[in-house]
Amino acid sequence: MKSPLYIQTKSNFPGSIFIHEIPDCLKYDIIITGGGMAGLSLAYYLNRSALRDKKILIIDREKKTRNDRTWAFWQEGESAFESILYRKWNSIWFHGSNGFSRKLTLGKHQYKLLRGIDFYQFIHHELATNPAIEFLYSPIQSILSDNQEAIVQTEAGEYRASWCFDSTHVLQAMKPLPASGFVYQNLLQHFKGWVIRTNQPAFDPQVPIMMDFRIDQQNECRFVYVMPFSETEALIEFTLFTPALLSKKEYDEGLKSYIQEFTSIQHYEILEEEFGVIPMSDEPAQEQAAPCVIRVGTAGGYTRASTGYTFTRTQKRLQQLVHNLERSFDVSPVTHKAIPALNYFYDQVFLNVFLKKRVSTAAIFTGLFQKNPAPRIFRFLDEESSLAEDLKVIVSVPILPFTKAAIDIFKRNIQEFRQG
Template sequence: MILLSRYDYIIAGGGASGLSLLHHILQSPLRDKSILVVDKTRKEQNDRTWCFWEAGKNPFESIVYRQWQYVDFYSANFSKTLDLAPYAYKMIRGIDFYEYVQAQASQSDRVHFLQADVQAIEDTENGAVLRTDVGNFEADWVFSSIRADNEKAQAKGHHYLLQHFKGWVIRTPAPFFNPEQATLMDFRIAQNGDCRFMYVLPINERTALVEYTLFSADLLSEETYDQALMDYLRSFYQLDDYEIEHEEFGIIPMTDMPYPSAGGKFIVNIGTAGGITKPSTGYTFTRIQQDSQRMVQRLSKGESPQRHINRWQQRFKIYDSTLLNVMVHNFHPSSDVFTHLFRNNPPQRVFRFLDEQTNFWEEIQVANSVPKLPFVRGLTKALIK
């Protein structure tokens, strides 16, 4: 492969947002554009799992590993099996996603991949330049998913929680799980002043992904995550005999800090670096697809891919900040907030609300379903911030 000195597009970061954008470009009239994808590591490992809900199909439907229409919700004083239809809760494995997009890209001699460390991205008079440890490359547009090293320090005056999780794919010696039904949230574990829950996604009768998820300011020791998973399987499933086939660990920022959507006139920040992650939930994958489609549509029309602010849609940022205030300041136990949310609303309304697709009347219904005083306090802080 002979690298060019200038490309139509450069994608800095070959993870979910970068490869999603590449996929959407290759499925569009822009498929003949020259594209360089730069990442410091090769995407050859099953290093993560993306889970999301949706009604209908997504651009990666053919590689959805498993999906569930029925999910269980548990808390100390409430439990229910939720029928999500027309939604389904879906799982895509990282390795399947990487291989799928890379296979598409291999069909084009206009797409190049480079393993390199990105050192800087700067505007030029008629585009942008990407500086790496192996050379510099110019493009009409650079799309970057690279986040700042001092991101938390930049969040001064804003909330910055972490969603961190440790997951095991376990296999039992005999059939044990119901592959048609998953556990979306189980709050019956010790909360310790945080928001902590387990979820269980059965892959087949003998295999499941069991994950321990926390919303908190600080990470735990590796042993603490492992002990929590072992205790959960023993206490709630009476399960001690299993093999751990795969482990995964992840950290997602949950912050109302405004991420700059533009890194420059010809530089577009994408994924979490572009503020695409939902601050109150950490969900990102579906939002990445929507953002990628929007950018490709604008590029196809000869327009700038930079985002434009929808003032009315900004109300959801206030809702996100409100919930973060409730969690950060411990105005009310998070487990009870989610219990009220799923006990007093159909899951479809909850999903529409979290997808920012509700109307104002539905949002009032959601607000009325949770404890009033804690959220009034949280809203007040969000408005005067």
């Protein structure tokens, strides 16, 4: 009789079922569910490790063949994907509230841009040289686990492995609010971008705009960033931190309004469009979702709840997991939380300020970049800053609203603890 299986849910393995035997030909060492940034990055690091001969199956709904997203991130030193970066810059523009604008130098950091299509093609090309790695394109129906193996049910059949790394789980922030029970703080970072081409020079290809808060905030958090590819071509992205999405028309109007009001562009054509939603939530992520199931990427809690930044943290965390697996494949590679407790508290406080609208978000970011060098902010957001640097960042935001938020969060955490 097989051990009971636990359905992958938010709580700690509450449901159990039994399954039938699966033929040996469908057994793998590792299954990766989800072939996006997190899943493919994990496969890349596994392929570059001592585990490259392990039998690996990557399951996704469909193969990614278009440029569906763009990742912009800062970094000190080189990334694993340096050779396919589309652009990188040594300085950035920040436009804040009350007329504050500054060209920020990045020190040892660089601001980098990676296109989704370049990333997908690069990873697939790398993995194609390893016969131990297979792809399956089929919708995933369930992910189960007993104490020995993970079982993934798809429309194409059932597959099992010693470990399943799942990037498909959806956090509460992306779901309807529960009817009862403890409700976490949930925001959405959502954005629409256009890659446009103009018939006259309109951009400075040497300096992107990382954040532009000059647009009408409408009592929300709204900003635009501009990633120039040349003097006549750029990605312009309209971004919001709000509890709900906009209509398609409102995103388009936001982009048109920015181009009309803050650029000299008269005529342009839209070459590409992209749209994305990133949960910003203090819901505790269950990275170890079941005995043999580990969530990765946003599903595993790698997204910075206060900003939505995910790419750099995901790369660091995945390399750490692969290193742990290399040391002992039979032991869970999750040895500590993805987000340190102190940084989790910082994120909770920021979310509280955003959701309660205690102070303008534009004023918060303006204070941060007006009173701190950009590298210090980057180290703070990457959890690489010292306590002294943390304090300098903290005192650069409005003290009273953040103190009220911190007290509110302390009370909420006590309440959650008492509720179990």
